[in-house]
Amino acid sequence: MRIEEIFMKEGGFVKLKGNTKGEILEQMTQALYNGGCIQDKDAFMEALYVRELEGTTSVGEEIAIPHGISDTVKKTAFVYGYHEEGIFYDAGDDQKTKYFFGLAIPSDRSGQIELLSELARKIMQPEFKARLENVTSAEDFLKVL
DSSP states (O other): OOHHHHBOTTTOEEEOOOSSHHHHHHHHHHHHHHTTSBSOHHHHHHHHHHHHHHSOOEEETTEEOOEEEETTBSSOEEEEEEEEEEEOOOOTTOOOEEEEEEEEEETTOTTHHHHHHHHHHHHTSHHHHHHHTTOOSHHHHHHHO
């Protein structure tokens, strides 16, 4: 499974608003719900919060990868969200987080390791983050991938 294959092409780019982790997670959950990737928004939000309680999904460098594993997920998918000003998201580097990769993973965890590892490889490339700053649509994001 390649990361480009599971990116939600319709509605997969979210221009995020709000100032809290909860507001960001709600907007990403709504996008996944609208795209038909999850059945129950409340159940998926609970999965996201459970994961955040295990430890922040911020990876530093203004990037977070909130992800939930749940029976409500119909198919593995992800959306990309950008917050222009950034928010404090429990990052270990005390920087605001601007770039969010929201992942929905079924309970059988199909593709989880491969997906997270491919995304991590891309994120670690300095030019990847620089290219993210010009993304204004799902089509733009696919070109960056």
